[in-house]
Amino acid sequence: MGFSLLKVRYWVQIENKLRKDAIDVHCMGDAGAHHEDLGLVEVPNSGNLNWTFKSRFWMQLQYRCTLTWPNHGSKEIIAFYDERKFIDKRCGGRHCFWKAADDGIYLYHIQKKKYIFAETWDKLSYNYK
Numbered sequence: 001m002g003f004s005l006l007k008v009r010y011w012v013q014i015e016n017k018l019r020k021d022a023i024d025v026h027c028m029g030d031a032g033a034h035h036e037d038l039g040l041v042e043v044p045n046s047g048n049l050n051w052t053f054k055s056r057f058w059m060q061l062q063y064r065c066t067l068t069w070p071n072h073g074s075k076e077i078i079a080f081y082d083e084r085k086f087i088d089k090r091c092g093g094r095h096c097f098w099k100a101a102d103d104g105i106y107l108y109h110i111q112k113k114k115y116i117f118a119e120t121w122d123k124l125s126y127n128y129k
Helices: 084-091
Strands: 009-016 023-031 034-043 048-054 062-069 073-081 095-101 104-109 114-119
Touching: 009 023, 009 034, 009 062, 009 073, 023 048, 034 048, 062 095, 073 084, 073 095, 073 114, 084 095, 084 104
Parallel strands: 009 095
Antiparallel strands: 009 048, 023 034, 023 062, 062 073, 095 104, 104 114
């Protein structure tokens, strides 16, 4: 929920489940005038990038991440959005677990206990790295 007098802790994870390649992940957080750059991180095959944070009762927080699969594709996702509809409907709770796979990007729904297909890769029109 965007407005709450209680600070709530959230978790985000992006897991690399590609068959053999590393992915580059660049995430940016935005909460009004406050911007946070988590930097560009190379996530190895079977590795993950994760972070945790608390909500801010005076503003909504959003994390956008660009996932790049070198020489194959990329995709920008909203990895987290401090809004009840996103948290409850998309993530199924306070943990938003993403999985990058060869056939697309999935988001784990906690209450349904399964990964749900979320995004397709946008094809790169150039060679990367």
